[in-house]
Amino acid sequence: MKAFPETFLWGGAIAANQVEGAWREGGKGISTSDVQPHGVMSEAVEREPGDFGIKDVAIDFYHRYPEDIALFAEMGFGCLRVSIAWARIFPQGDEQTPNEEGLAYYDRLFDELAKHNITPMVTLSHYEMPWELVKKYGGWGSRELITFFERYARSVFTRYKNKVKLWLTFNEINMSLHAPLTGVGLEGKPGKKEIYQAIHHQLVASALVVKACHEIIPDARIGNMLLGGLMYPLTCKPEDMLETLQENRSWLFFGDVQCRGEYPGYMLRYFRDNGIELDITESDREALKSTVDFISFSYYMSGCVTADEEVNAKARGNILSMVPNPHLASSEWGWQIDPIGLRILLNELWDRYQKPLFIVENGLGAKDKLEADGTVHDDYRISYLNDHLVQVGEAIEDGVAVLGYTCWGPIDLVSASKAELSKRYGFIYVDRDDEGNGTLARTRKKSFHWYKEVIATNGGSL
Numbered sequence: 001m002k003a004f005p006e007t008f009l010w011g012g013a014i015a016a017n018q019v020e021g022a023w024r025e026g027g028k029g030i031s032t033s034d035v036q037p038h039g040v041m042s043e044a045v046e047r048e049p050g051d052f053g054i055k056d057v058a059i060d061f062y063h064r065y066p067e068d069i070a071l072f073a074e075m076g077f078g079c080l081r082v083s084i085a086w087a088r089i090f091p092q093g094d095e096q097t098p099n100e101e102g103l104a105y106y107d108r109l110f111d112e113l114a115k116h117n118i119t120p121m122v123t124l125s126h127y128e129m130p131w132e133l134v135k136k137y138g139g140w141g142s143r144e145l146i147t148f149f150e151r152y153a154r155s156v157f158t159r160y161k162n163k164v165k166l167w168l169t170f171n172e173i174n175m176s177l178h179a180p181l182t183g184v185g186l187e188g189k190p191g192k193k194e195i196y197q198a199i200h201h202q203l204v205a206s207a208l209v210v211k212a213c214h215e216i217i218p219d220a221r222i223g224n225m226l227l228g229g230l231m232y233p234l235t236c237k238p239e240d241m242l243e244t245l246q247e248n249r250s251w252l253f254f255g256d257v258q259c260r261g262e263y264p265g266y267m268l269r270y271f272r273d274n275g276i277e278l279d280i281t282e283s284d285r286e287a288l289k290s291t292v293d294f295i296s297f298s299y300y301m302s303g304c305v306t307a308d309e310e311v312n313a314k315a316r317g318n319i320l321s322m323v324p325n326p327h328l329a330s331s332e333w334g335w336q337i338d339p340i341g342l343r344i345l346l347n348e349l350w351d352r353y354q355k356p357l358f359i360v361e362n363g364l365g366a367k368d369k370l371e372a373d374g375t376v377h378d379d380y381r382i383s384y385l386n387d388h389l390v391q392v393g394e395a396i397e398d399g400v401a402v403l404g405y406t407c408w409g410p411i412d413l414v415s416a417s418k419a420e421l422s423k424r425y426g427f428i429y430v431d432r433d434d435e436g437n438g439t440l441a442r443t444r445k446k447s448f449h450w451y452k453e454v455i456a457t458n459g460g461s462l
């Protein structure tokens, strides 16, 4: 295949709560992720001393990052997407001053990346926030969270301004609609009004930190992060087409606000029709005008939508509720594999926003087998990634501005939806199972050598 643009950034993406472990080290406070030992869709559970949680150690990246970064460098990574655990910097969330030990840890991490010429891309909040903010303030339901988040963001922008030039605000910000505790720190079964009010606070906070980033680090770029939930109509019936338009708008709405600086008309109608009255102040409207520099998104699968209630009732879905596409195969976790969907999504986002795009998550979660010869023959992963990257190349040919590609979980890590280690994404195998057994040793899989070649040839080997 034709080589990608010279400036294209190749790499991988990880998140603090899925790799670091060290959940009570370095002065870190308890996060929402720590009280969700069964994954992002679950309710909070109070942890008793001695209770097992796979994320408490995760893959011990907190201590092993030099070894892991050396392996990423061996593959030729130009970029590593990481997240900062907010509770390492502000353990309770509402302190006036940051925790120096937490700041020093990320200094060491960024210095290690610099040693290998790997550009860090940092997500400010990836599926976690200080637990205390949920208990004391009711999470993002409270307007005060905007102040706490801005203080946190300003602290890390100021501290790392010479080390980090690529930032993202909230991971998969649209997931709050489906996982309100994870996304906006709302417990129980919040109603739509409560969820959208919390989302509004988060959108305002996101815009304010975009502004702060531009002030503090003028040569940085800051983007949003969407779960690219591409939906197709199940049939060409106009009712299905309309339903699909609405379903896609349910997540594109976040991009619309973050890229265009105001609420779109269709959303105002949705609020009116559903009796949702939000507290939106004049200064909120002013704040929202600070829009992102680029759009980042995750893409794993596509889904179908129908207006047929009977078909909908039978539909199954993993993270999002969607109807299966009869033309696509699925992963072991029921995620439908659709490489062409990535080209469609890139084109649609480009047509809609005309802002550069960054694919910051894509990959195949699968059960791997460590063979007697000490490797993993993960041809299924190679074929998934190869097919998707070919479509990225096609989108670039279509004229879409794509800044880079960081595949999800370049090293095995704890999966988000169910907190499993047996759902593996990595090029690097980690010896640890769902019960926490294993030496944590790292082993190169077959895909490690494949990705190294893709990067070395700048996509030419695809």
Ligand code: BG6
Residues within 6 Å of the ligand: 015, 018, 127, 171, 172, 227, 298, 361, 365, 408, 414, 415, 416, 417, 418, 423
């Ligand atoms: C995205 C998240 O939803 O998908 C990641 O940003 C997550 O945190 C990834 O790990 C894959 O999902 P899962 O459940 O397979 O880990």
